[in-house]
Amino acid sequence: MAAPLTLLLILAVTIRAALYRSSLADLIAERVEVVSPLTAWKRVVEGLALLDLGVSPYAGDVFHETPLIIYLFHFLVDYAEITFMLADVITAVALYLAVKDYNKQVFRKQKYALEAERYPLDCLELIRSPKEMYYIPLKVAMFYLLNPFTILSCVAKSTCGLNNAVIALFILTTIKGNVLLSAIFLSLATYQSIYPLTLCAPALLYLTQRQYIPVNFRRFSFWWFVAQYAFMYLGSLFVMICLSFFLLGSWDYLPSVYGFILSVPDLTPNIGLFWYFFAEMFEHFRLFFLCVFQINIFFYTIPLSIKLKEHPVFLIFMQLAVISIFKSYPTVGDIALYLAFLPVWSHLHRFLRNIFLVSCVLLACSALFPVLWHLWIYAGSANSNFYYAITLLFNVAQILLVSDYFYAFLRREHHLSYGLYLKRKDGSEATLVLK
C-alpha cells in the first residue's frame, strides 16, 4: 500500500508546485473563499515585516495568527511553499494511518460481534468485507490531497492547511491511543483556533473506550481519567500560551487572535454565515447574536456525544463538519478536512437520501461563488444579497450532507440490532422515518 500512497503524494506535490509557478497563484491568494482574515498569507507576511521592524505584529489590525505561527515562519519564510505542501502531506499521511488503524478496529469489533452472533441474520449484507475496506485509507488520502478545495487552500498559502495538519495529527494520536500526544495536539489545535475544543468529547470517549474504562459518571476511574486528560490538555495549553507571551513579551495577541475570532469584527465576505448577518444588524443586538452564533458551535457537542458515545470517530467527523460550517471565518480548506472522511463512511451509501441533490448544490455553488463575486465587486451589477444567497445555499447543502450521513449512520446501527427488513406489528413492511 505504500507505493500507491507515494505516487499519490508525488502527484499532489507536483500539482501544487506547478500551480505555485503559474500566474494563477496570485489570483487564488486573493479569493475570499480560500483565505480569511485569520489565515491569509498576505497578513502573515505583514506580521513578519512588523516583527522584523521591532514592532508588535499585532499593532494595527492586520495580523491575527498566533505567535507560534509567526515564529515558525520567521525561520521558514523562504521555504513557505514547501512548508505548506509538507503540511498537506502530513495531513494526508496522518489521516491515512489513522483510518487504517480505525478500520482494523472496526473489523475486529465486527468479527467479535459476528462470533457472538449478535447481528440479526438478515443483516449479513450490511457486514463490511475486508476487500471493500482495503482501499479506504488510500481513498481518504486521495480525497484530501486531490480535493480542489485543499489544492486552492495550499496554493493560496492559507495557514488553514497547518491547522488541518495539527487536527489530523490529533486524530492520528487519538486513534493510536496515545493520551499525552493526543492532549498536546488537541491543545495545539485549540491554541490555533479555539473551536477544536469541542473535539475533547470524542477524544475522551475514544480513549476511555480503548482503555476499557466505562463511561459512567459514578465511577472513580472515569473521573480520574478525565482529570488526567484535562490536566495534560490544560497544562500544554498553558505552556503554549506562556511560551507565546515570552516570545513576544506582551499579551497583545490574546485580544488580537481570540478576541478577533470570538467577536468577529472583520466582516469581509466569506463562505460562512456571520458576515452578512452582522453587517446588516443593528449595533445594540450585536452582542446577543454574537453569543447565539458562537454558542451554536459548541451547542451540538453534548447531544451528539450522548447519541454517538459508542462511535467517537464518527463524532469527530460530525464535530469537524459542525465547526467548519459554523465557525466565524470559514474557508474551503476547513471543508476539505471533513470531506476527506467521506470515504470512511462509504458503507453508508445505501442509506443516504439526498446525496445527489446535495452534491449538485455544492458543485453549483462552488462554481457560482466566483461568478457572483465578479458581478458584485467588479461589474457592480449584482449586490451582496446575490453572494450571500449562494453562501446560504452552500451552507444549507453542507448541513444536509452532514445530517444525511448522521441519519444513515444511525439507521445502519438500528438495522444491525433490529434486522434489515423491519416489520410492523401487523406484519407489513415498515419504513424508518426521521421526525
Next chain:
Amino acid sequence: MGLLSDPNRRRALISLLTRLNAPICVVCYMAGVVWFMGLAFEPFTLRTYMSENAMGSTMVEERFPSGERALATGREFAAHKKKVGGMPVDWLVKTMQARGLEVFTQTFSRTLPFPDENKERYMVKGTNVYGILRAPRAPRTEALVLSAPCTQGDHNNQAVGLLLGLAQYFRNQIYWAKDIIFLINEHDLIGMQAWLEGYHHTNTTGMDWSPLQGRGGSIQAALSLELSSDVITSMDLVLEGLNGQLPNLDLANLFYAFCQKIGVLCTIQGKLQRNDWDSVSGYSHSVQTMMLMVMKQASGRPWGDHGLFLRYHIEAATIKGINSFRQYKTDTNTIGRLLEGMYRKLNNLLERLHQSYFFYLMPSLSHFVSIGYYMPAFGLLAVILLLRALDLWVQLASPPPGTEDGVVDTEQMWSPDVLSVLTPLVISHLTGVALYYLPIHFQKMALEHFPVSDTEAVVLTAIAVYTAGLALPHNTHRFVSGEGTEHGWRVLKLVAVLYLAVLLGCTALINFSLGFILALTLVPVAAFVTPHVPKVPSAFVLVILSPACTLLFSVFFFQELQEVPISFQDGWVLYLSVISQGILDHSLYGSLVYPLIALLVYPCWLLFWNILFWE
C-alpha cells in the same frame, strides 16, 4: 422537510418524475420559450420610472443657444482633419484651450494579433485629446465624461463640433459640482481602452500608452456622442457594453425623460415605440426590438464607444443622432439642450447610480423586463437538465435487471468508469484549448501554405480545428477500457448534463442573452442524446444545434431582425468576419465570449457528441 425525509413520499415523487420525464421536459421547454416570447407583450412588462431621487425631483432648465456655432466648429474640425489626414491634435488642443479647459493628450499604439479587415487596421497608432472642466462648486472628487470618437472619413464631425460647443457653454455656467471631461478618442474603442486604462492605472490588455498627465475625480457616468449630420430626425440610445453588461436603467430613463421633455423622437435598437401593443404588428414590433437587444447582448461586444466604461463600474451609454427620411427634423440646438439637461441632472447625483436595475431587457424605450421576470424563462430550460440528471441518477442507482449483485460488483464497475469518463473529458477539453490557441498561433504557417488573407487564415483555422474536434474524440475510450458499457455512457452523460447546467447557469447570470440562446440550442441536445438513437439523423441534429451553427443562424436572424436580409453568400462572409471580430474583441478588449465558447461550451458539446457515438 417532510418531502425530503419521508421515504414513501420521496419514492412517489421520484417515480413520478422518472416516469413522466420526457413529457415534463417537453412541457418545460415549451413553457420556457413561451415565457420568453411573452416578455415582449406590453401588459406583462413594467413601465420605466426614475428611481434615483437626485435626478427625479429636481428641475433643470436647458438653455444651450449656440448650435449653429457648434456646427461651424464641426466644419472647421472636418477641414483640419482632412488637411492633417487624421486627428488634428494641435488644432483640438488649441481650440479646447481657447474654451478654457485644461487640455492633455495621450498617445497610444497597439499591434493587433492579425489585421482587422472590417476596419482596415493592423498597427494602430493614435492620440486621445481630452480637456477637463474643473468643478467650481465642489471638491474635485467626482467627474462626468462626454466623449466623441474621431473617425476617418466624413463621420462624426458634428459630434466633435457639438462637444466643443457644449464645452464652451458649460465653462460659463457656475453650477458644476463634478469635473466634466471632454474626450475625443481616436481609433474608437482602442483609443477608449487606452484612455480608460491610463485613467485607472491598469493594464489588462498589454497595450502601449503614455500615462495621463491630468485627471479628474472618479468617473460617475459617461456618454458617448455620435452625430454625422447637421439636422437629425431621431436620437438612438445604445446600451449594450462589453460582455453584455448594461448600464443602470436610470441612465436610459434619464435619456427617455429628456427626449419626452424636449420633444425629440427617441429610439432604441433603431426602433420607435408604438402604442398599438394589442395588435399583432405592434407585438411583433416589440418582439423584434427585444430580440435585437438579446442578440446584441449575447454577442458580448461593445456596441458603442461607451462599452468599455462599464467594466470600470461607470454607467455609460452611446447616443446616436439618426437622420432618416422623416419630415420632422431636430436641429443641433435641441440636441445640445438635451445633453445639457442630462449633464445637469447627472451633476446632481449624490452617489453612483445604483437605485434602478442592472439586469433588464427592453422591448421598447418606455418598458423594461427585469431579471425577476426573465430568469424563469431560463430556469424552465435549465430545469430540464436537472430532470434528466435525476433520471440518469435513478437509473444508475437501481441495479441493472437480471443480476442480483451487492456491493462487490458495483465496486468493480465503478473503477473503469472513472477512466472512461475522464478520457473524453480530458480530450474534449484539449480540443477546446486547441481551438482557443491554434487560430492565432498558426496564422503564419497557414499563410505560407494556403493562398488566403490573414483574417481568413485565422478564421479558417478555427473552423478547421472545430470540425477536426468532431472526428477526434469519439471511440477513444475503447482503447482505454475496451468496450464501452451501458453504465459508462450513463455516467458520462450525467457528468455532461450537470456540467452543462452549471455552465449555462453561470453564463446566464453574467450575460442572460448568451446563456438563454445557448440553452435554447444545447438543452434539447443534452436531453435526447443517447447511443441508442438513430445515428445519422441525430448526428445531423447535433451538428445543426452546435455552437458554431447557432452562431451562423444568429447572423442570419440578426440581419432579418434589422430588416436587411442577406443572401447566403454574403451571410457566409459576414459569418467569417463575425468570428474574426470575436477573436479580436477577446484579444483587444478582453471580451469573454470567444474563450467561453472555445474552452467550455464547445468541449461540453463534444461530450454529447461522444455519447452519441458510444460503443
